Amino acid sequence: MLYRSILLIDVGDNPDRPRPGRLWLRNIYHVHQRLSMAFPAPFKKRVDPHFLKPFRPEDFSPNKPGSIDPNQVHDQVHVRRGPEHGFLFRIDIHPPREIGIYPHRYPPRNPVIIVQSALEPDWDYAFHNAEYLLAAPPEIKPFYPQFENGQRLIFHLLANPTRKIAKVGPDGQKAKQGRRVPVRDDNLNEWLIKRAEENGFSVETQGLIVQTGYVYFSKIYYESKNDKEEHKEHKARLRSARYIGILKVTDADRLRQALISGLGPGKAFGFGLLEVDCSAKGEICLKVKYENSRPTYPS
Incomplete structure (x- = not known):
């Protein structure tokens, strides 16, 4: 089973006065970092349940120095993607509705981030201090590729x-x-x-x-x-x-x-x-x- 998430990004209506979401999308490093926060290691949620500490890549990888409990980490960031770990994403600045593909899925204006993952993401944890980036609550759908x-x-x-x-x-x-x-x-x-x-x-x-x-x-x-x-x-x-x-x-x-x-x-x-x-x-x-x-x- 895989999980497909749909994130609607709030970019505002005026490109000359952009919302934080528009600025966030301009740096793919920041986007990837925020998305990876939805897949914290179990020990990370245990010792920092409200994600108040600064982001550290080692909190998402057992192969980095400083990991607290490497035996329990699901490596989402620095490991080869497989049936039990890893995620993929794509940013659609103009959702495919404009050319008739998946017309039922996306609103006409907001950029969309599609995330496909082996584990169910915790978007509340990832965006608890950055809800202003989103135009709507994230949507998660499990699917079975048959x-x-x-x-x-x-x-x-x-x-x-x-x-x-x-x-x-x-x-x-x-x-x-x-x-x-x-x-x-x-x-x-x-x-x-x-x-x-x-x-x-x-x-x-x-x-x-x-x-x-x-x-x-x-x-x-x-x-x-x-x-x-x-x-x-x-x-x-x-x-x-x-x-x-x-x-x-x-x-x-x-x-x-x-x-x-x-x-x-x-x-x-x-x-x-x-x-x-x-x-x-x-x-x-x-x-x-x-x-x-x-x-x-x-x-």
Whole structure:
């Protein structure tokens, strides 16, 4: 069983006078940190039931120094995602309702964060001191990913398509770890098709929607200079590709695992969550959009 959470973010009506929720979404590091707070280690809730102490990554990982009770920690932040741990998320600044997908699920204005997790999240714990970020109470729905080979499903994936370029050292030998670079736009379909083959499904390329963009983030760090610590901020961006279309199940077990583990790199930055909808209503709605016009989807 997995859990899918829907968080509506309060960004206000005036972009020139943004609510805190709009500012929060601009830094993906802060978003990931807040979401991880919904999966505290048991000892964390025991010693800090109201989450009054500062956030520490080690409170969510048994592999970090300082963990109080490592034998009881469910590692949600720094571990490979599996059936018993880990979470994936995706930020939809403009919910898919605008192109007819899942029209019953999202309101028209508020950005949405979708979180898919192996454990049931505790959003009250995560947002008890930050309720102003939310436009409504979080919605949690358990679901059982059951598929059959040959089944056709509508899917939605925000990915970070990259490829590795081998590094060559001074001695002419290739390094073990290459450098990751974005996949070119004309190879985005090929990237998805390859990942699909590895994860138990095929993609219907006719009518496939591919929208490119960037996810921006900034990383804060400190440097010692003249016996003083200076605050530094490193701004960067990651290439994104939003895929929306129809897939066909070729290996039900591998597809189920893909829902748990995600696809591609950059999962801590909101990439990799594969969302599927097997309802006939969703598929018909998507087909109508294909026939009428080529829809656009804001990044």
